[in-house]
Amino acid sequence: MTDWSSQGERGSRFAVRLILWIALHLGRAPARLLLYPITLYFLIKAGPQRRASRRFLTQVLGRPARLADIARHLHSFAATILDRVFLLAGRRELLDIRLHHPERVTDRVAAGQGFLLLGSHLGSFEILRALAIEEARLPLKILMYPTHNRIITELLHALNPAFADSVISLASPQPLLAVQENLQAGRIVGLLGDRYMPGEPTVICDFLGRRAAFPTGPLSLAAVTGVPVILPFGIYRGGNRYDVYFEILAERIELDRARRKASLQEWIQRYADCLAHYSREAPENWFNFYDFWEDADDERGTSQRAR
Template sequence: MGVKHWSKMQERGNYLGIQILLFSYKLVGRKGLWVILFPVVCYLFISGKVARDASKQFLQQVDNYNNTDDTVTVKRQLQHFCSFADSALDKIDAWLGRISQNDIQYTNQSLFNALYQQRQGAIFIGSHLGNLEVCRALSQHRNGPAINVLVFTHHAVEFNTMLKKINPDVAVNLIQVTDMGPDLAILLKEKVEQGEIVVIVGDRTSTTTASRSVAVPFLGRDAAFSQGPFILAALLDCPVYFLFCLKDKQRNKYQVIFEHYSNSLKMPRAARQNRLTQVITDYAQRLSYYAALYPDQWFNFYDFWQHDQLVERDHSKEK
């Protein structure tokens, strides 16, 4: 039996678990909830061999990339798991309005302001590094463009459904994606033409087809990245930005980073593959840079460097 694709791994949590999390948070607050949550994180750490091994592999790769001789101890791995759990509480804080603009430090905020003033639609390519939820929640408090987030798992939808219950004023524009087909491209093209923002992550490979990925250097070692988000960006023919939201835990502040990449990824058919590979390489390079600075905020708990052609996928989703 081969290695499972990330989309086939059972999500360790369910709708009831999310409800309990949010109820407990409202009842005892963040500090009180951590007293309850820490034993749960320890259990998941002990019982989750795949995620634990992936954490160790990633942290070791970061050390190699940074040319450091640090040892990946059990303590470092557990801190990595705790950081992931803490990010869920950050999401709740953001949607409840407990994270204010004073808690945010923007890099290149003028880029976003320009989009807003010009009513220019765009695509933001993010990742599972840091917490994009903070960006999306803060946007609800500004009279800015609508933000549409593409999600690939039922877990994300369930979590946002619960957030909607505790804060009915939240305008959640989620688009669940199972396939990067023409219908999706048409829908998003209309939204971009109306001046809206589309957010998609670029660090997860296709749920159905291995051939839709390309291997490029990430933290000094080739890893598979999906072509889908970047093909979609080319089809939308609009400005493309890389987006990161990272937490400075010492100051309890969030750094929101906008990086303008291109006014359009539209490319000639003859040069498409080479251009795609270059764009994905550039994205992976920026992701490497920030992942090396904030390794405990990397939330892909599977073998990120696995051979994408060999992993098991859910072919029942193919059309």
């Protein structure tokens, strides 16, 4: 699998600032017109991302992905980034956001119960973060590495300083202590469970019929803290429409001491199965633009030898 963390960030600070200026001063409709040349640019210039999109879509659709499929895929990704700007600028009325089973989150917040919100790069996890900041009702903290996508992140932080305040940095001296303190205070801690950093422990799970590595850290953290785990999926439907789903993975994760690794893998497989379900339901929302499967390198080698 290609190391996603080694992928360079595309786009200059000037270009991103220009798009933000158009969005905030001219409105959503003119800004969305820019998504078409942006999509064309990535189709032409972003070879690794384009090929990764083709491989994923071919797998999930069960047929060879067409160029139009890849274009819709890239367009959806760009659209969700643009909409994040409007949410952070307090313009939620521009978006049609439908929440499915929000009580799975709000009831716990009302009861002062801390829990983990285990997201992914399927759909817009950031729409939940933006909603929490914009409405100031969800006490959400995000556990993340702040160095990835630095240009966009810095500009969004400048747009809404509360965006930066919601981060628990994995680069800080004691991030897990901060996580525990926030959970004990009845806050939500959000993190992503579908990517791992080089050297991080992983387990192999089935994902859409192929082998993929998932990090063990998120669900190990859930087992240690003993808090509920909820899976959010912010699915972009096109235009200004989003469906946000909340799935309960577990009220508490307990690992069998005699078979801890196997028990942990079973829980991670449940996460992967839920991720696969929503991937099939909304394939254009898959925003991991790199070789996700463990056998991707073998597959390319076989293809090249066949040619």
